[in-house]
Amino acid sequence: MNDTQTTDTPDTDATTDGGVPDILEPRLWRRNGWTAKVVKNSDDDGWAVEMTRSGASEPSLVGPWTMGRDKKNPKPLDQTAFHTLVKTAKEVIERAANAARARLHKSITYLDADERRLRVDLDIVPDEDDPHAFLSSFDDRSNEPLQKVRVSAGFKLSAASAERALKSGGDA
Secondary structure, X not given: OOOXXXXXXXXXXXXXXXXXXXXXXXXXXEEOOEEEEEEEOOOOOOEEEEEEEOOOOOOOEEEEEOEOOOOOOEOOOOHHHHHHHHHHHHHHHHHHHHHHHHHHEEEEEEEOOOOOEEEEEEEEXXXXXXXXEEEEEEEOOOOOEEEEEEEEOOXXXXXXXXXXXXHHOOOO
């Protein structure tokens, strides 16, 4: 074998995750902070792959896995598949984080009574003991903060509700 060829044989001597040895087995790969594990699909006769980030208790991604040539056993993991799975798992995590941010932050822009263009942000604080939110207004052109009031976590953001809450000093 020359220097440019690679093999998918197990290599437990290499380390890429803070001293934790890599595992490169047909159904289990651990490398660069990620673990890919091929498991029997509980819903049917097929196979699935779980991608778990180091330190996480649950997989970030679970998806179908391809059958091998014998149509019984799974296709072995390889470098290309592992890299694709890592990329996909990272995208899933990023989309979930973006969705969580979107649930906790809302923004509208409107003209107030003085024909001034305002941006109002609602930032929800998901505290178990004291859930609340902050309503903040900004001059839309200069982005200068104008006012910030505390409101309930269930505050429904609209131009009219924001204007009322800001004028009254909040509703919490």
